[in-house]
Amino acid sequence: MVESVIKNWQGEEVGQKAFDLRSAKPETATHIVHRALVRQLNNARQGNASTKTRSEVRGGGRKPWRQKGTGRARAGSIRSPLWRGGGVIFGPKPRDFSIKMNRKERRLALRTALVNRLEDLIVVEEFNNELSRPKTKDLVAALVRWGAAPENKTLLILSEFPENVYLSARNIENLKLLAADQLNVFDLLHADKIIITTSALDKIQEVYNG
Known part of the structure; x- marks a missing residue:
């Protein structure tokens, strides 16, 4: 009391x-x-932050250049996370934070x-x-x-x-x-x-x- x-x-x-x-x-x-x-x-x-992975970014379906003979590093897509405009590695995705x-x-x-x-x-x-x-x-x-x-x-x-x-x-x-x-x-x-x-x-x- x-x-x-x-x-x-x-x-x-x-x-x-x-x-x-x-x-x-x-x-x-x-x-x-x-x-x-x-x-x-x-x-x-809110938990609605979201980034796109390399599979979700638009484009990048064609191989930029052939595998060998150019003198440049191997590349399979222009949407690789290593490239400008590429996907995001381990970026945030929508999730529920509630406890x-x-x-x-x-x-x-x-x-x-x-x-x-x-x-x-x-x-x-x-x-x-x-x-x-x-x-x-x-x-x-x-x-x-x-x-x-x-x-x-x-x-x-x-x-x-x-x-x-x-x-x-x-x-x-x-x-x-x-x-x-x-x-x-x-x-x-x-x-x-x-x-x-x-x-x-x-x-x-x-x-x-x-």
């Missing part, structure tokens, strides 16, 4: 929020988070990554009603009051995306919005500060503790 301070729209401490996320043992935490990160990065690769990982392990890695960022975690009250209309300036000021400087890479986790919040946040540099049920290890580790609403924290416990 972990307790965190709750801040309101003005940045004042208004209470405590207790939450329980089962994380990996200290001796295995680094390993499982690393596996999940490598899996995510590998699964994002499999059990769902329980993936969720354990997410919980572990989040719990290990407690020092940079900021819990705030719901602020949908504070933005009567889209206003980027107001949201930037609120982020500063909460402790996330503009130069910090900030991850804002919400249970849902109200239109005013989304429109206010989409043009803020170094800020990324993320739904509570779409967490990923890379964003949790990449951010300098993680701001999460109370409802999003409840949803995370509901989704990832199951």
